[in-house]
Amino acid sequence: MNITKLLNIKYPLIQGSLARISRHELVSAVSNAGGLGILTSVGMDQAELRAQIDTIRNETDQPFGVNLMLQQPNIPELVEVLVEKRVPVVTTGAGTPAPYFEALHENGTKVIPVIPNVEIAQKMEQLGVDAVVAEGMESGGHIGQMTTMTLVPQVADAVNIPVIAAGGIADRRGVAAALVLGAQGVQVGTAFLAAEETPISSIYKQMVISANDNSTAITGITLGDPVRSLKNPLVEKIVQLEQSGSTKQQLRDLLDGSLKKAVYDGDAADGSFMAGQIAGEVNEIKPAAEIISEMFS
Ligand SMILES: Cc1cc2nc3c(=O)[nH]c(=O)nc-3n(C[C@H](O)[C@H](O)[C@H](O)COP(=O)(O)O)c2cc1C
Structure with a gap:
């Protein structure tokens, strides 16, 4: 199924989870602008995750997601909250969502793992996930070994579920390239570090916007x-x-x-x-809505 229909969003864009960063302010801004905002759950306990989800639901009536960074020690407790709150989408990083898949999926939650290679993409398809994010090593944060350019077409050929490209995408050229490579949409992280709504130190934002290709x-x-x-x-x-x-x-x-x-x-x-290698192309702090509309103009 088409990714915008599957996720009920206007633009085929997921704001990649940003550990400790993509809290309700950014998530609501992205979802209100027609993308899919993804809440980080890194460092949160059940109470904080519940409060963040409730705040997002007060700030937007649009779909959003929550990311599980599977290296975290309290994933089973966080999953309990995601089931209780019936979150529309869960993305996962750094591991397999298999132990939690049934509980989430049977509850109506779309599950979308981030994958670094073809073999894992195929395993995830067999598990029954709704889509995969194929993330190249240009990305910021925890990375695999393949580049977006080589990974996306090989994953797109290997699976029959929607593929979302991530890694090195920050403008409409990147979006167009991802679609040509066989992706149905994009996941963007680094560009959102410079969104006005992103709740991080101003020094972090300045470091991103002053970065070059080799930073x-x-x-x-x-x-x-x-x-x-x-x-x-x-x-x-x-x-x-x-x-x-x-x-x-x-x-x-x-x-x-x-x-x-x-x-x-x-x-x-x-x-x-x-931050990812595309930081060199992120030169301005602007509202999330502007970042998104420029990518799809
Ligand atoms: C600061 C930062 C934190 C991240 N934290 C997570 C995370 O907690 N979980 C996850 O699945 N991906 C995480 N990512 C990856 C992003 O969600 C996204 O896939 C990636 O940034 C896309 O590549 P780009 O940085 O080139 O846009 C992080 C990326 C960055 C830059």
Whole structure:
């Protein structure tokens, strides 16, 4: 089925979940503008997730989704809330939604996992998911190994469910390219870091809009969990430590709490400012509605 019909949205655009960042302010703005806003659940307990969902429902009557970052320790409790609240869409990252799929799907929730390769896309199709987001390693945050350019057409050929392209899309050229590659829609993360409504430190937004094509680096390769962020003293330190064979514990100590330092404190030295390679093309802070309408103009 067509992705706009499936999700009941105007534009075939999902705002990718942004850990600790895509809270109700951004989600409601995107959904009100005709895309699908996705609420992060990272760091939330049941009460906070319930409150965020209720706030979104007060701010918009349009569909929205919630993301489960499956590395989080309290996923079963969060799923209970998603079932109770009958959220329209759940996207998942960093793992398989299989243990939670039936409870969500039977409750009427569309389940859309983010996948990094063809094999996992096919497994997800067998599980019965409604669509997949094929995310290339240009993306900000936790990444796989394939590029959007190579991943999207291969996934589109391999499955019969809708494919949504993610990674490196920030304007209408990116949207057009994704559709030509066989995707039915796009998921966008980095461009929304610079949305007016996005509740992050102003330093984070400034770092995104002043980034160029060469401003990101990948850390966490030796931890088996590669993450793309904007280069800063923390990232440079970690890259050096990984090259010199430091212990996993040393790296974890540096990374622990570093996203919070970026999002809330704007700690330019020690924060982890996750963003994708397309940050070089994101040059202005503007309302989410404008970001979306320009992509589909
Ligand atoms: C700051 C940041 C945080 C992210 N957090 C999550 C997350 O918690 N869960 C998830 O599934 N994807 C996460 N992503 C990936 C995005 O949802 C999206 O797929 C990706 O940003 C798309 O690529 P782009 O950055 O090139 O637009 C994150 C991306 C960024 C930039």
